[in-house]
Amino acid sequence: MLDVIIVFLGVILAFVFIIGGYMISSYNWFINLRQDVQNQFSNIKTEYQRRADLFINLVESVKAYKNFEKSTLKEVIALRSGIDSELKDMPKTRAGQMKSFKKLDGLFNGIKVTFEQYPELKAVEQFNLLFNEVRITEDRINVARTDYNGIVNDYNVAVTEFPGNILAGMFNFRIESYFKNELDTDSAPKIKIE
Numbered sequence: 302m303l304d305v306i307i308v309f310l311g312v313i314l315a316f317v318f319i320i321g322g323y324m325i326s327s328y329n330w331f332i333n334l335r336q337d338v339q340n341q342f343s344n345i346k347t348e349y350q351r352r353a354d355l356f357i358n359l360v361e362s363v364k365a366y367k368n369f370e371k372s373t374l375k376e377v378i379a380l381r382s383g384i385d386s387e388l389k390d391m392p393k394t395r396a397g398q399m400k401s402f403k404k405l406d407g408l409f410n411g412i413k414v415t416f417e418q419y420p421e422l423k424a425v426e427q428f429n430l431l432f433n434e435v436r437i438t439e440d441r442i443n444v445a446r447t448d449y450n451g452i453v454n455d456y457n458v459a460v461t462e463f464p465g466n467i468l469a470g471m472f473n474f475r476i477e478s479y480f481k482n483e484l485d486t487d488s489a490p491k492i493k494i495e
Contacts, residue, residue: 334456335474338449460476
C-alpha cells in the first residue's frame, strides 16, 4: 500500500513539475514574443526618425546647393558676356591686348571656369541623390513595417491558439495591433523645394 501511495505522489509530483515547467516555459515564450514586438516597433520609430532627419538635411542641402548654382550660373553668364565683349573689342595694340588678356585671366580665375560652355549643373545630382535617399528610406520603412506585422502575427497566434490562449489570459497577454497605414500615407511624402 505504501508503494502505491509513493508511486501516486510521484506521478502527481511529476505532473506538477511538467505543468509548472510548461507554464514557466510558455510565460517566458510570451515575454520573448512581446519583447520582439516592442523591439520591432522601436525599429519602425527609428526609421521614421531617420526619414525626418534625412528629409530635413537633404532638402536644406539641395536648396543651398541649388541657390549656389543659380548664383554661379548667373555669374558664369555675366563672365561669358564680359569675355565675349572683351574679345570682340580687343584693342589692336599689343599693350592693349595684354591688358585685355589680364582682364580675361581675372574673369576666368574668379570662378575657375575652364570650359567655353556653361558647366553642367550639379544640382541635378543633388536632386537625384535626394530622391534616391527618399526611395531607400521609404523601402526601409516598408521593410520595418512588414517585419513588425510578421512578429505581431507570431505573437497573436501564440496568444490566441489553444492551450496558449489559456495561459496568455492568465498572465494578461493581449493581442497586439498590426501596423496599418494612416490615410494618405501609402506613398512617400511630397517634397517641395523652393
